[in-house]
Amino acid sequence: MRSDKDNLIVDLTFKFALEIIRYCEVLERDRKYVLARQLLKSGTSIGANVREAQNSESKADFIHKFKIAAKEADESEYWLLLCKASEQYPDPTQLLLDLESIIKVIYKIISSSKSKSSHQ
Secondary structure, eight states: OOOHHHHHHHHHHHHHHHHHHHHHHHHTTTHHHHHHHHHHHHHHHHHHHHHTTOOSSSHHHHHHHHHHOOOOOOOHHHHHHHHHHHHOOOOOOOHHHHHHHHHEEEEEHHHHHHHHHHOO
């Protein structure tokens, strides 16, 4: 297994995916299947797309993969906000805070990648 210790966003999204899995297991135990499935897909997809971007074929491909990760992060935020607004769901506040940090890093990477490619 390769090491991504020097890559902040790969590390953050991997840890986030693990937390999403744990949270969704609690939802499944509580029979909250629909939200659990939706959140599990989008929440783990963020890191999968970030990791895929590490092997992109071009700068445009790299940016595209990060844009997909941003969309998945936005979708995950939506599902977590629904959980937060629903009384019968476990509190996702820490996941929302972690996701907010991830979204900021993703948009910073997209922005800096775009500006680098326009200066070349």
